Amino acid sequence: MKVTVVGAGAVGASCAEYIAIKDFASEVVLLDIKEGFAEGKAMDLMQTASLNGFDTKITGVTNDYSKTAGSDICVITSGIPRKPGMTREELIGINAGIVKSVSSSLIEQSPNTIIIVVSNPMDTMTYLVHKTTNLPKNRIIGMGGALDSARFKYRLAEALEAPISDVDGMVIGGHSDKGMVPLTAHATRNSVKVSEFLSADRLDQVKEDTKVGGATLTKLLGTSAWYAPGAAVSGLVQAIACDQKKMFPCSTLLEGEYGLNDLCIGVPVILGRNGIEEIVTIKLSDAEEAHLKESAEGVQKTNGLLEL
Numbered sequence: 001m002k003v004t005v006v007g008a009g010a011v012g013a014s015c016a017e018y019i020a021i022k023d024f025a026s027e028v029v030l031l032d033i034k035e036g037f038a039e040g041k042a043m044d045l046m047q048t049a050s051l052n053g054f055d056t057k058i059t060g061v062t063n064d065y066s067k068t069a070g071s072d073i074c075v076i077t078s079g080i081p082r083k084p085g086m087t088r089e090e091l092i093g094i095n096a097g098i099v100k101s102v103s104s105s106l107i108e109q110s111p112n113t114i115i116i117v118v119s120n121p122m123d124t125m126t127y128l129v130h131k132t133t134n135l136p137k138n139r140i141i142g143m144g145g146a147l148d149s150a151r152f153k154y155r156l157a158e159a160l161e162a163p164i165s166d167v168d169g170m171v172i173g174g175h176s177d178k179g180m181v182p183l184t185a186h187a188t189r190n191s192v193k194v195s196e197f198l199s200a201d202r203l204d205q206v207k208e209d210t211k212v213g214g215a216t217l218t219k220l221l222g223t224s225a226w227y228a229p230g231a232a233v234s235g236l237v238q239a240i241a242c243d244q245k246k247m248f249p250c251s252t253l254l255e256g257e258y259g260l261n262d263l264c265i266g267v268p269v270i271l272g273r274n275g276i277e278e279i280v281t282i283k284l285s286d287a288e289e290a291h292l293k294e295s296a297e298g299v300q301k302t303n304g305l306l307e308l
Helices: 011-024 037-046 088-109 122-132 144-160 198-211 213-221 226-240 285-301
Strands: 003-008 028-033 059-060 073-076 116-117 139-140 171-173 180-182 246-253 261-272 275-279
Touching: 003 011, 003 059, 011 028, 011 037, 011 226, 028 122, 037 116, 037 226, 059 275, 073 088, 073 198, 073 226, 088 116, 088 122, 116 122, 116 226, 122 139, 122 246, 122 261, 122 285, 139 261, 139 275, 144 171, 144 180, 144 198, 144 213, 144 226, 144 261, 171 275, 171 285, 180 198, 180 285, 198 213, 261 285
Parallel strands: 003 028, 003 073, 028 059, 073 116, 116 139
Antiparallel strands: 139 246, 171 180, 171 261, 246 261, 261 275
């Protein structure tokens, strides 16, 4: 199993690290345009192998896509990160050109690959890959919902004062501060609805804290977060590589599901060796459906800024 991660910045390096530590891939190729940067990150990570007990080979390359040939899964993290006060949508001009070029170069070397998009605005960048490549829809996946759901579970555990292993919950919709739809009515603590433990006001606070999770970290860090995004990517990659048939909310191209068409947005999917093996339809309340529709309108507005 060969995995390529494009972009050796904080997010890309975290992706490579978590994938390697889980030890299910034979090789991770880390690629960057900055001379020597990916090579240095790869060397640093390989020097942790004996300490962290993994045998995955990590290779760093500078802009040489021939080294990515035969990749089963490719992860695109490249692009400019958010700064404090920036929205994900404001990144579209620069990142669209980068993602279009990168995806084309990857597919030229690995025509059977599965692509996971991390670059922001993530739903629109996922849609761009659909529109500019010939890959089937099951092999193009946007990461956002997996990360947003992890942040949702963190906030739920915080509110419940419970171990996070007790908590389950999901965020669908667009990967943006206004577009996220945290499904509080579906969230549970050991199969018991969290509404049995938390007031409506406290659940609303959890929802709002989740939606601004990325912006909160950007304000604190001065740039985008990287540990949780890297871990989210590694979870998706492992589910595909190991054919786990796990359910994650991911940005996928919808063609009538949830009453939406011709856009990529976060909904629950089953991930296995073929990428997205099933789009899961869950029953939503009227309020959740309205919020998802509003989120979709926001994604479509951002899609309209693309030059296809």
